[in-house]
Amino acid sequence: MTKTQFFAHFLRMNRKSYILAIFFIFLVNWLQVEIPRYIQLAIDLIDNGSPDGHQQLTTYVSIVVFMAIAMVVVRIWSRMYALNPGRVTEAALKNILLHKLTRLPNNFHSQFASGKLISIINNDLGGVRLLFGLGFLQFFNVLLALSLTPLWMWRISPELTLYSVIPIIIAFVIFRIGFKQMKTLHMEHMRRLQNLSAQLMGYLSGIDLIKSEQMSPWVKDEVEKLNQQLLHCRMQITRIQVFFMPVLDYANNLMKIVILGLGGYMLMSQQLTLGEITAFLSYSVLLAMPLMQLGRIATIYQRGMVGIESVQTILNAEIPEQDATSLTHNELDALQAETLSVRNLSFSYPGDEALVLDNVSFDIPPGKKIGVLGSIGAGKTTLVNCLNHHLDVPAGSVFLGDKDITTFARSDLRRYIKTVTQDPYLFSATVEDNIRFGSHAPDIAKTQVDEVLSLSQLSGDVGRFENGDQTLVGEKGIMLSGGQKQRLSIARALLEPSDLIILDNVLSAVDYETERKILEGLFDRLQNQSVLVVSHRVNALEYMDEIIVLSEGKVIAKGDHTTLLQTCPYYFDTWKLQQSEAEAAAC
Structure with missing residues (x-):
């Protein structure tokens, strides 16, 4: 939009107000220049002591008073329509x-x-x-x-x-x-x-x-x-x-x-x-x-x-071309309950030739629970940001059903994929308002809010707050602990159903027992929905239908928990080390 187009758009949008404003501004200025003319005529009649002169002087003074009052009223209207x-x-x-x-x-x-x-x-x-x-x-x-x-x-x-x-x-x-x-x-x-x-x-x-x-x-x-x-x-x-x-x-x-x-x-x-x-x-x-x-x-x-x-x-x-148009209702309906497929995905950040993800492939069928395990720097968060198209992924790498996600708008993709990040963002509002934030359904009942609070293992903490779920959490949730922030973000994601929920290391700030309860309640509620849990904790992935092990951006193993303990040394060593840490913490 050029400056000319900018002016044309907003002048056209306010054209009725501007037309009236110009009319009243002209009227104000006309009254302003007419008043001195009648003052001139009145002054020139001062020396005229005849009855006609006196009558004419009275008329001119009356006109000046009337014009002055009219000018005040018209000026108010001109400012209203102009401002x-x-x-x-x-x-x-x-x-x-x-x-x-x-x-x-x-x-x-x-x-x-x-x-x-x-x-x-x-x-x-x-x-x-x-x-x-x-x-x-x-x-x-x-x-x-x-x-x-x-x-x-x-x-x-x-x-x-x-x-x-x-x-x-x-x-x-x-x-x-x-x-x-x-x-x-x-x-x-x-x-x-x-x-x-x-x-x-x-x-x-x-x-x-x-x-x-x-x-x-x-x-x-x-x-x-x-x-x-x-x-x-x-x-x-x-x-x-x-x-x-x-x-x-x-x-x-x-x-x-x-x-x-x-x-x-x-x-x-x-x-x-x-x-x-x-x-x-x-x-x-x-x-x-x-x-x-x-x-x-x-x-x-x-x-x-x-x-x-x-x-x-x-x-x-510039908005990317695919983000400028939305899918039709029929096309959106056709995407429901489709498999999210990753095919030979390789990704590197702009200006860096090193591959963060190298030839990654896997599927997330409807209703399946998939886990991703990897150490720091393995590429877990990058993978998540590729799946929800937060990053610009190469064409032909990620598909929803038979449609490449790079061919349709990110907003359409995110109707079916919800991502809960490891660094949740909370607004300076109440607990309930933060849960309801972004909800497309205005008629969500209070009982549903209470239910997701319970599923995220946060209802006990909220019950101890002085104002319950009407407690203000402060800027970026400063009044809450790290674990409470994460659980509140999970409750927000659970309020409305979606085909796939991605949990990116969101339980890192809670203890193992709370993590187990959250996942059990989560899987019980999301029986017909797909879940992708990204974590560096093996305990968080034991319930998964399939676990993908990432190392330096590559998939080094796939399988369920029992299979990986027997076939993947990295997975077994990580599980054994974390078991020892949990036992030491319990003592």
């Missing part, structure tokens, strides 16, 4: 950006820190809102004021009008110099603000490490460096706003001096009346506000354009 589109545009853009971010693949998010994306949505969108709201209002106010007011001044005295605009022309030349410098500085300001936001996000995410390692002084120095860079940029912008932008206001004051000097001479030579001079001065006052607003409009315009450029970073990011 609301800014808020509407901001809300629409936030929805569009959030929807786009959830559809963009992992390689996009790896390029941009979360803090930068948050800064774009929170800070840069503020400039877009001002541009489509306050900027629109002030632009048309200034445009109409600088069109109508000089025209009414010309009707009084063309000569005086020409002399009075000379200071304005000179001021515009100076103003243009500052305007050019503003865009570069606003771009720099937005970039530094994004960097600061990204840095703060990183520090807040690692706040426990910072405190435990006593890194606070270092963090303070790093943040201070970014703050000083941001302050320096902001001060440069402020200097331009202070020295260049007010030049139009100074020009307006100089214009009043010209009007008083030359206009006074024309009054004494009877070329103008006292009422005309008064009206002319009133028009110069009307010009003062639009001229001062030009500096603010320039700032709003620059902020808005910089904000649009930042927003386009997300809007113009």
Whole structure:
């Protein structure tokens, strides 16, 4: 989406409000220039003591009062219709950006820190809102004021009008110099603000490490460096706003001096009346506000354009072709209860020639329980991220039924595959809200929430909380232990059925007995669903129909627990070592 298309889209979306706003802004400005004209007529009648003159004076004063009241009402309407589109545009853009971010693949998010994306949505969108709201209002106010007011001044005295605009022309030349410098500085300001936001996000995410390692002084120095860079940029912008932008206001004051000097001479030579001079001065006052607003409009315009450029970073990011279209209902139904097949899957990360997965093949039939065992660095998590298409897998490697998963949208694939990771993410909400998060069915009963809490062996812990399942878990679940976070993420995954649930080392923070109870309850509930359990614990895989043993990205053995104890030395040695550790822990 180009900038022209961007403007066209949102102007079209708010066209009714903008049309009404322009009408009312024009009406306000027409009333503003008409009032001094009637004041002029009234002043010129002051010396007329006749009854007709007195009656005419009363009429002019009444018209001025009526116009002033009407102008207040119309100005309110003009601001309502001009400012609301800014808020509407901001809300629409936030929805569009959030929807786009959830559809963009992992390689996009790896390029941009979360803090930068948050800064774009929170800070840069503020400039877009001002541009489509306050900027629109002030632009048309200034445009109409600088069109109508000089025209009414010309009707009084063309000569005086020409002399009075000379200071304005000179001021515009100076103003243009500052305007050019503003865009570069606003771009720099937005970039530094994004960097600061990204840095703060990183520090807040690692706040426990910072405190435990006593890194606070270092963090303070790093943040201070970014703050000083941001302050320096902001001060440069402020200097331009202070020295260049007010030049139009100074020009307006100089214009009043010209009007008083030359206009006074024309009054004494009877070329103008006292009422005309008064009206002319009133028009110069009307010009003062639009001229001062030009500096603010320039700032709003620059902020808005910089904000649009930042927003386009997300809007113009390419969604993979297969993710841009969704399968039909019939095609989605056809994928249910299909076998997930991995065929000769090899994978390496971009920029690294070493294979993390090397020629991996296996099947996950409907209703089967498959385990994956491997040490740290064996490629277990990479395999999981290939199965749910979080990573860009090679075509012809992973199939759901007879369909290659790279040929249809990730969102369609994830209707049937749920992944519970070893690093669960919890939101700053209640226990129940975290379980219900992402649920497509709004009518899920409270009993179902209680059931999955029980299956994940978390109901006892929740029962001891002061507010039960209405307890706030804090940012990223900070109020819970590691094991409680993992069990809560399992409860979330169990709330709605899916064809395949992948558990990626999610029970590493719980003891062996709790792990056994969770798996028993899980398999009892998911009798007709497929489960893939990834773990480095043999005990977690004893109940599997088939266990796949990974080592350095390769499948070195397959079979059930009993078979592997007899045929795979690596599996047997791992099981024996972990049995010894469990016995030692029990003592």
